[in-house]
Amino acid sequence: MQITSMHFKARARExxxxxxxxxxxxxxQGKFVYTRADAILELENFEAHRxxxxxxxxxxxxxxxxxxxxxxxxxxxxxxxxxxxxxxxxVNRIVCEIADLxxxxxxxxxxxxxxxxxxxxxxxxxxGIEVVETDLGEYILQLAHEPPSHIVAPVVHKTxxxxxxxxxxxxxxxxxxxxxxxxxxxxxxxxxxxxSADMGISGANFLIAETGSxxxxxxxxxxxxxxTMPRVHVAITGIEKVVPTxxxxxxxxxxxxxxxxxxSITNYVSINTGVKSRDESDGPENFHIVLVDAxxxxxxxxxxxxxxxxxxCGACMNHCPVYQNVGGHAYxxxxxxxxxxxxxxxxxxxxxxxxxxxxxxxxxxxxxVCPVKIPLPDLMRNLREQQTEQGLRPGQERLxxxxxxxxxLHHGIYAxxxxxxxxxxxxxxxxEKLLHYFPGGHGWxxxxxxxxxxGRTFRELYRxx
Amino acid sequence: xxxxxxxxCLVDLMRPRIGFAALRLLEAAGCEVIVPGTQTCCGQPGxxxxxxxxxxxxALKVLREFDGCDYVVAPSGSCxxxxxxxxxxxxxxxxxxxxxxxxLAQRTYELTDFLVNVAKLQNVPGSFHGSIxxxxxxxxxxxxxxxxxxRQLLAKIPGLQLKEMQDCxxxxxxxxxxxxxxxxxxxxxADNKCSAIQASGAxxxxxxDLGCMLNIEGRLRRRGDNKTSxxxxxxxxxxxxxx
Numbered sequence: 001m002q003i004t005s006m007h008f009k010a011r012a013r014e015x016x017x018x019x020x021x022x023x024x025x026x027x028x029q030g031k032f033v034y035t036r037a038d039a040i041l042e043l044e045n046f047e048a049h050r051x052x053x054x055x056x057x058x059x060x061x062x063x064x065x066x067x068x069x070x071x072x073x074x075x076x077x078x079x080x081x082x083x084x085x086x087x088x089x090x091v092n093r094i095v096c097e098i099a100d101l102x103x104x105x106x107x108x109x110x111x112x113x114x115x116x117x118x119x120x121x122x123x124x125x126x127x128g129i130e131v132v133e134t135d136l137g138e139y140i141l142q143l144a145h146e147p148p149s150h151i152v153a154p155v156v157h158k159t160x161x162x163x164x165x166x167x168x169x170x171x172x173x174x175x176x177x178x179x180x181x182x183x184x185x186x187x188x189x190x191x192x193x194x195x196s197a198d199m200g201i202s203g204a205n206f207l208i209a210e211t212g213s214x215x216x217x218x219x220x221x222x223x224x225x226x227x228t229m230p231r232v233h234v235a236i237t238g239i240e241k242v243v244p245t246x247x248x249x250x251x252x253x254x255x256x257x258x259x260x261x262x263x264s265i266t267n268y269v270s271i272n273t274g275v276k277s278r279d280e281s282d283g284p285e286n287f288h289i290v291l292v293d294a295x296x297x298x299x300x301x302x303x304x305x306x307x308x309x310x311x312x313c314g315a316c317m318n319h320c321p322v323y324q325n326v327g328g329h330a331y332x333x334x335x336x337x338x339x340x341x342x343x344x345x346x347x348x349x350x351x352x353x354x355x356x357x358x359x360x361x362x363x364x365x366x367x368x369v370c371p372v373k374i375p376l377p378d379l380m381r382n383l384r385e386q387q388t389e390q391g392l393r394p395g396q397e398r399l400x401x402x403x404x405x406x407x408x409l410h411h412g413i414y415a416x417x418x419x420x421x422x423x424x425x426x427x428x429x430x431x432e433k434l435l436h437y438f439p440g441g442h443g444w445x446x447x448x449x450x451x452x453x454x455g456r457t458f459r460e461l462y463r464x465x
Numbered sequence: 466x467x468x469x470x471x472x473x474c475l476v477d478l479m480r481p482r483i484g485f486a487a488l489r490l491l492e493a494a495g496c497e498v499i500v501p502g503t504q505t506c507c508g509q510p511g512x513x514x515x516x517x518x519x520x521x522x523x524a525l526k527v528l529r530e531f532d533g534c535d536y537v538v539a540p541s542g543s544c545x546x547x548x549x550x551x552x553x554x555x556x557x558x559x560x561x562x563x564x565x566x567x568x569l570a571q572r573t574y575e576l577t578d579f580l581v582n583v584a585k586l587q588n589v590p591g592s593f594h595g596s597i598x599x600x601x602x603x604x605x606x607x608x609x610x611x612x613x614x615x616r617q618l619l620a621k622i623p624g625l626q627l628k629e630m631q632d633c634x635x636x637x638x639x640x641x642x643x644x645x646x647x648x649x650x651x652x653x654x655a656d657n658k659c660s661a662i663q664a665s666g667a668x669x670x671x672x673x674d675l676g677c678m679l680n681i682e683g684r685l686r687r688r689g690d691n692k693t694s695x696x697x698x699x700x701x702x703x704x705x706x707x708x
Contacts, residue, residue, distance in 0.1 A: 012649070321635055361638060364604070388515035448684045457478055458472050458485075
């Protein structure tokens, strides 16, 4: 996906003024935040589950090579072919080669964020293959030629009216306004594609090492059609998604849907193991699993390693007060919110997303809701440090910090500066005791007044006490 | 017990009366209060801007200044969070410093947390008549578990009624340099907070961090609300004489 994260500030400003988006975001916030809060109460000890889940993920990541080899061996034993993609381009090349090998003309897709990283649809279309997204949200976005704005609810930025207009225009059928009618129309449009597709492309929420299976959690049922109906199934996911056992999966599945959508369990949990055997009536004849690195292995053994625990539930963005106000598109790449503020610089280049690690008040909400306890603010702070070390911060900011640090370390000078500042700011503010503007402070004063200092510093007054 | 008051740079410059209110509360709790005259800042602005070296230098300065205090107390969850949670991380690879810094971190407390859990303050000197709503500042709440402590203390004031606002635990949008770097996002977050405060029906919002105070008060006034008062919890608890 083309990265536009360098324009975060401008995009965010635009999104804050988009009243329709603001309505959609307010609605989504209510849905995700409050339903999750209820859902986690169903678990007797949610914190113990978080500890266990983080432990499982850490165990895998520590010995990632081992579990990946075990996964490949067991998947191959069931007739699947495992492909290793080092880069996003490799993914596109591999999938195009598979399509070519099997004479594929049409592919149906269920949701896969990794395929968004690679811009797989464009690559397949360039190879002359028709690609149809079948997740309702992704289908809407494909019609609208827009990228997703949320990893779980990709179309959360659109309202029902937007969808009514879009369907009327693209399907060339009478305008529907009810949600059931809109869903029915989408199903009617999609059904022939499921039946005629040669290839189904899915993601995988988890890879199960002991069985060589891929697992997806879905709500619409399209994922099950995509993975079982076409003769070729291609599952694409990151190498970090491997989990040792089905028992571990049970723990993670208690957390994933609850954290993501506030559901106790999703409507479908599909475990795909191997190709259709001779005595089975359903399933693909060819099963290819593409395991993607694209920057992941570089995090191993470093300060950013905890990010590999991520199970892509989206709780961090749902609860982030910045995301809640600007939405996902402002972040400019596949993953928005705090997760994106860490992943985008790591996978798409630190210099391409300078604002993202700074676009957080460090309120800490993301870290407390994360089901696998990723210390997201700490990781963002580490990326800020990397920017400083690599000289990527603006000169003015570096100079201001240097002066501030120097003054703070010399209390006599610090006392003199604050002595003067307290008096000047108090004098300028006058009887109102508010500053409406001050030089260099428009970031603050464009939207707020600055309450003025009382006039004398604590240290002066204390000395006179 | 000897308690070092960490005034915080914002209180020193902007609202000395909060510092005196904290002082009065600590004295009311029977503490011998020391206020090191050379103190400046905890180092958080540098730390959160990606400049570890200045944060480390300031951490060592704080360590020297509060040597000999049984406890260090700050009228801020944010600065306390920096000292309690983040100072030790700065010296993870320096075992010699780490021991002393960790020991400092463990005896550093946010004001209301200290008054309730260490000093066990029984009688609150302040008086207030009317209703207030309480904003939970992020660092205090999520790094230090400051939630019931201020409410427990406020409940000791006869005539004070607490009206909780919706989403009292949601960030006000301050975030230090975030408030200037991303002024429009920060303003929107402050705006949401102001609406929640006004919807609570309380004529005053009380909180424990000066950063949030300036942000919320600044936005309320720009919105044309000159009535809702924004008070630090120490001001209310210490009462008139302290301010």
